[in-house]
Amino acid sequence: MKTFLVDADGMDGLADRSTMGVLFVTRREIERGNIADCLDRLHNLTDGKFAKRSGFMALAVDGYDADPRDLSQIPEVIGFFGQIFEQWNFWFHYMIPVVESGFPAIIRMQFEIARAKHPELGDLDVLDGVMNDGWRSMNLLHRSLGIGLEENKRISKGVIDLLPKIFSVA
Secondary structure, eight states: OOOOOOOGGGSGGGTTTOSOEEEEEEHHHHHHTOOHHHHHHHHHHHHSTTTTOOSOEEEEEETOTTOOSOGGGOHHHHHHHHHHHHHOOOHHHHBOSSGGGTHHHHHHHHHHHHHHHOTTSOHHHHHHHHHHHHHHHHHHHHHHHTOOHHHHHHHHHHHHHHHHHHTTOO
């Protein structure tokens, strides 16, 4: 398998040659609060040749390997991704639904952000809100791209199957 590092401008050129994508975010981007480049890469997914491709993306956050905390416990990481989540929330469609993909970290970060915004809610209500936001965003994307019910069910099953593992690995 060949690995290509590209920015948002180079992604479409790889659409026919790649089977997996990695959203690579650096500590430097996070510490600077530079969400623009990351958003460019994500918007290129929904606006480019990758738009209909589902379950092919993983998340890699560089620079926190020595930190024993989960990404969802690091304030600057949550702050960075919180800004991303406000503008792009199509993770259910694009992420590979396995623990190793980083998808659980995305859900845990969304959970921590929602719990901080709504301290009056119990954990199950917070999780319900996070998951409903994810389904709503995915369904909106699917309607706009003409993705049918069977594909929606297949993707949803992957997300549902991952749920029991999301908080057991934190």
